[in-house]
Amino acid sequence: MDNVPLLIEFVSGTSIYREPETVPQLPIVQNGPPGTFVIFADDRKVPLPTDQIVFADDTGGRARVGFGGMSFEGIEERHLVFYRVRDLQPEETLSPQRGRRMTLEPQMVAAIYVSGRHVWPVVPA
Numbered sequence: 001m002d003n004v005p006l007l008i009e010f011v012s013g014t015s016i017y018r019e020p021e022t023v024p025q026l027p028i029v030q031n032g033p034p035g036t037f038v039i040f041a042d043d044r045k046v047p048l049p050t051d052q053i054v055f056a057d058d059t060g061g062r063a064r065v066g067f068g069g070m071s072f073e074g075i076e077e078r079h080l081v082f083y084r085v086r087d088l089q090p091e092e093t094l095s096p097q098r099g100r101r102m103t104l105e106p107q108m109v110a111a112i113y114v115s116g117r118h119v120w121p122v123v124p125a
Contacts, residue, residue, distance in 0.1 A: 004055050004066035006082070007113040008104070013041035014063040016056050038063045038108075046108065049099060051089050062110065070102065072112050072119060079103040080112070080120070 017037045036050040048065060055066030069086040082102040112120040 003116075004068075004113070005115060006067040006070050006072055007055070007116075008065050008067070008109055009111040009113070010038050010063040010065070010108060011040075011110050012062045014108075015039045015058045016063045016065065017045070018050075018056075036065075038065070040108070046104070049084065049102060051087070052084065054088070072114055075106070076103075078106070080106055080109060 015038070017039050019035045019037075036048045036053055036056070037045045038048060039045055049067070049070070052067045052069050053065060054068040055064070057064045067082075068088045069084060070082045071085045073081045073083055075081065080103065082104075084100045084102075106121075109120070111118060
């Protein structure tokens with residue numbers, strides 16, 4: 001996974017759920033792409049920025065999701081913080097309400113990799 005700019009490996013027992021594609025009944029109704037979520041063992045459902053996902057897998061008993069235009073900034077106010085640094089899709093195809101910042105609780109995440117390098121949690125030398 002060295003070619004994925006940001007890879008988040010969620011804790012064991014997680015899976016990925018993607019809403020099914022739907023064809024709107026009215027041409028003026030556009031809600032954006034189907035949502036992508038990480039489902040936790042306790043049935044919590046955490047939304048992810050679908051338009052940033054370049055890799056998703058949950059075959060190993062945990063969700064692993066790669067993002068193409070997001071950066072990991074560290075921990076702020078007890079949350080892991082990620083920012084949208086560039087859009088992967090053309091502007092006209094994206095929701096104007098798309099989030100610029102994503103936060104996750106540290107206990108949701110097993111590891112974070114940036115360009116294949118393990119960056120969180122920090123392992124003492």
